[in-house]
Amino acid sequence: MTANAIAETVASLMPGARAELTELVAFRSVADPAQFPRSECEAAAAWVAEALRTEGFQDVAALDMPDGSQSVYGLLPGPEGAPTVLLYAHYDVQPPLDEAAWKTPPFELTERDGRWYGRGAADCKGGFLMHLLALRALKANGGVPVSVKVIVEGSEEQGTDGLERYAEAHPELLAADTIVIGDTGNFRVGLPTVTATLRGMTMLRVRVDTLEGNLHSGQFGGAAPDALAALIRVLDSLRAEDGSTTVDGLAADADWEGLDYAEADFRKDAKVLDGVALIGRGSVADRIWARPAVTVLGIDCPPVVGATPSVQASARALVSLRVPPGQNAVEATELLTTHIEKHTPWGARVTVEQVGQGQPFRADTSSPAYTAMAEAMRVGYPGEDMQTAGQGGSIPVCNTLAALYPEAEILLIGLSEPEAQIHAVNESVSPEELERLSVTEAHFLLNYARSHQG
16 A cells, blocks of 8 residues: 555545535534534434444444433444554534624535635534545555544533543443544644643633622612622733733643744734734743633623613623643632632622533653654655644543543544634634545554554
8 A cells, every 4th residue: 555545545535525524514513502402413413423334333323421412433343453543523513603704604614715614624523524534545445454433522612521421431432542532733734733732621600799689870889889890800810910810829830842833923823913912921832832821701791782870780701711731620620719709809799610621631742653643644744744732722531531541542633723713703624634634644543553563
């Protein structure tokens, strides 16, 4: 089997892959029944299951998770004595946000300027297609040299721990020699990258109450404690003057050792407006990969349109804290909760509810699987060497799998490079990246099988 044969096969499969991704993106599979019908996720799960059956997978099932979602599982047996590789992706997606802000409909895959636009195109429905393309290329050129398990999660974006709890209750299901998480991305288009670290996450719902009911601001304002103003004070206490995260007792001074991230590149990738400064201190890589970061995800308060002259009796916010490797998400949650309670002014009543949590992750990049991936990336990206980067986001299942299978090697690759704008409006995927990473994954499976034989 030659490298050219794999590449040519993947190239020939790309039109079909686009048609399949079009079908998969069309499912409005946001795993939040308050926003979208559960039937959309169930339909996406059924589509994924049928795709696995078509490829000859056995034991295919849409498994019911403890959080009410479904994860799709399948097994493709390999040659006798071959190692087992688990391939992971997720079919659930982030909400589209402001659909009017999309240049094309979010749930219709649309080609524009050489990219395919649609919610989930990169994160992570495209990741599932990447796995399929790699397997199809191997089947067309001699066969898949390893046993393959596939798990496609249905609630990753919600962080509700469904798959994690299911895996803990059924530890034999996902056992593998190595695990490929297809849910990260290259540092830049055309630069092959494995993600070595992930920040963990904790999410808190904060409520402040000060009055039995709203009051007329003219009659009572100036003495009556305003719950919204109290909440704003609390949220402001979570940042220093330069924007650095400041949670009492939580270290925020770690340094990143690895791939650098130039500030000019970050400003371009993040689309920071001219004249607006970046927040925090240290290098960009320090801030987004090695240090904690707090974000106010939402506030419940009266909208400007229709607001009345009232002192607010209650206010709520959803607060996220990204937790870097080396810190414990449980301890960080406790520190954040204590900080919020301590900094709530005027004796206002504050309640804090945890609604999500995931531990940070650090991979062992010295393992044989990383050697096999480095060799594969040189084939998929001629003239380029594998780079190692961090990611500020969280993939909670990584820690669960690492704890369940401590001998397994875990690699993180994927399609969510900066231009993909995952979680934002106008998410897209580069078809060239999909093609090259599919070639890369196919060669990784070949290399890994050879290394296991050796």
